[in-house]
Amino acid sequence: MEFLTKLDRWMPADIGAELHRFAAELYPICRSITGDGIRRTLALIGNRIPLDTANVPTGTPVFDWTVPKEWNIRDGYIKLAGSTRRSVDFQQSNLHVMNYSSPVHKTLPLSELRPHLFTVPEHPGQIPYRTSYYKEDWGFCLSHNQLLALEDGDYEVCIASTLENGYLTYGECHLPGRSNNEVLISCHVCHPSLANDNLSGIAVATFLAQLLTQGDHYYSYRFLFIPGTIGAITWLAQNREAATRIRHGLVLTCLGDKGGFHYKKSRRGDAEIDRVAQHVLSHCGETGEILEFSPYGYDERQYCSPGFNLPVGCLMRSVWGSFPEYHTSADNLDFIRPLSLAESLRVCAIIVDILEQNRRYCNRNPYCEPQLGRRNLYRSAGSEAVGTEISARLWVLNFSDGDHTLLDIAERAGLPFAVIREAAELLRQNGLLSVIPENGRET
Numbered sequence: 518m519e520f521l522t523k524l525d526r527w528m529p530a531d532i533g534a535e536l537h538r539f540a541a542e543l544y545p546i547c548r549s550i551t552g553d554g555i556r557r558t559l560a561l562i563g564n565r566i567p568l569d570t571a572n573v574p575t576g577t578p579v580f581d582w583t584v585p586k587e588w589n590i591r592d593g594y595i596k597l598a599g600s601t602r603r604s605v606d607f608q609q610s611n612l613h614v615m616n617y618s619s620p621v622h623k624t625l626p627l628s629e630l631r632p633h634l635f636t637v638p639e640h641p642g643q644i645p646y647r648t649s650y651y652k653e654d655w656g657f658c659l660s661h662n663q664l665l666a667l668e669d670g671d672y673e674v675c676i677a678s679t680l681e682n683g684y685l686t687y688g689e690c691h692l693p694g695r696s697n698n699e700v701l702i703s704c705h706v707c708h709p710s711l712a713n714d715n716l717s718g719i720a721v722a723t724f725l726a727q728l729l730t731q732g733d734h735y736y737s738y739r740f741l742f743i744p745g746t747i748g749a750i751t752w753l754a755q756n757r758e759a760a761t762r763i764r765h766g767l768v769l770t771c772l773g774d775k776g777g778f779h780y781k782k783s784r785r786g787d788a789e790i791d792r793v794a795q796h797v798l799s800h801c802g803e804t805g806e807i808l809e810f811s812p813y814g815y816d817e818r819q820y821c822s823p824g825f826n827l828p829v830g831c832l833m834r835s836v837w838g839s840f841p842e843y844h845t846s847a848d849n850l851d852f853i854r855p856l857s858l859a860e861s862l863r864v865c866a867i868i869v870d871i872l873e874q875n876r877r878y879c880n881r882n883p884y885c886e887p888q889l890g891r892r893n894l895y896r897s898a899g900s901e902a903v904g905t906e907i908s909a910r911l912w913v914l915n916f917s918d919g920d921h922t923l924l925d926i927a928e929r930a931g932l933p934f935a936v937i938r939e940a941a942e943l944l945r946q947n948g949l950l951s952v953i954p955e956n957g958r959e960t
């Protein structure tokens with residue numbers, strides 16, 4: 518388990534705290550699907566891993582969509598006319614202005630302002646997160662308590678934003694491996710100050726890329742840091758050739774809360790990544806639930822659109838929309854935990870490790886069982902009994918027929934991949950197995 522050994526060496530005990538610190542560094546930035554917030558975010562990611570940024574001009578057609586105008590914001594507030602005190606202040610929370618609001622500065626009575634105000638009455642202390650990307654509009658989000666505190670009267674509203682021709686920016690970290698076949702890791706970078714839905718995925722993806730830069734690997738890895746939906750559509754529209762090289766893929770999101778893991782399968786449902794994720798979640802020691810594919814959710818929707826049908830699943834802890842903090846100010850830095858982030862990174866690393874190590878072997882002694890006792894392979898940990906290690910050796914010998922991969926054998930034996938892999942390596946060292954070369958995979 519060369520890769521995982523490296524992980525243990527590289528992963529200090531406080532890796533969770535480091536992941537959390539990185540999320541905290543990104544937290545204050547007001548991100549959106551375009552604009553300076555994304556560029557500042559990509560700059561901070563680029564301090565840690567090799568990152569190329571692409572700027573796609575407004576108006577560029579991308580399949581059925583068009584790259585929108587670029588949005589930037591400096592300030593926003595609501596205050597009672599004539600007052601100096603802001604009732605709602607963008608400087609206090611960037612969630613207060615509806616994301617992509619067009620600029621506005623006027624005075625109007627509360628009754629006319631009211632349709633532009635959004636709250637979550639069932640959680641009166643939380644500020645909701647709202648967007649209006651594809652319809653020019655403006656609005657404010659505030660806690661229901663703040664709304665109730667607004668007295669009747671005229672209000673000055675100001676949103677100092679710009680909505681102009683510019684660029685859609687995304688980041689790409691490409692780590693070449695021995696093979697041109699690629700593993701895609703994708704996360705969205707378009708939410709403002711929201712920790713679990715956005716920053717947890719960014720932090721885990723960044724650290725996973727950092728880990729992969731530590732050594733060589735079979736697959737090439739492509740990490741995408743993109744605005745949700747339009748970013749994935751834009752990347753796919755402009756990288757159709759690269760998309761054909763994707764053999765496995767994961768969308769990472771909501772990986773920092775205290776909930777158990779959820780893996781949403783690719784549209785194919787039986788892709789290797791689906792099986793690997795399922796295997797890892799069943800052996801990782803935490804609860805893990807497998808969800809069937811559905812055409813809503815995160816960017817797996819685009820990767821799994823029928824024209825591409827890429828083997829891309831989605832790994833998360835709590836499922837979007839299922840927790841009360843989702844898309845509100847309560848999805849903050851206290852909602853994500855260092856321990857959860859660290860364990861999420863570990864699960865991602867194990868998934869990558871299995872993809873790297875999953876190969877086929879050939880039994881060089883297929884006529885009846887080879888005599889393991891003579892080779893000192895029929896005992897484990899001082900015991901003659903058929904323990905897990907011996908059982909793994911027998912499974913590997915029996916199914917190393919050139920057809921079954923190590924994952925096939927692990928699934929069939931109900932044993933962790935690591936145990937099967939270790940058995941195969943031991944048997945190979947003893948001359949009982951040989952690796953079947955597959956696209957240079959024997960190395």
Ligand SMILES: [Zn+2]
Pocket residue numbers: 708714844
């Ligand atoms: Zn979201």
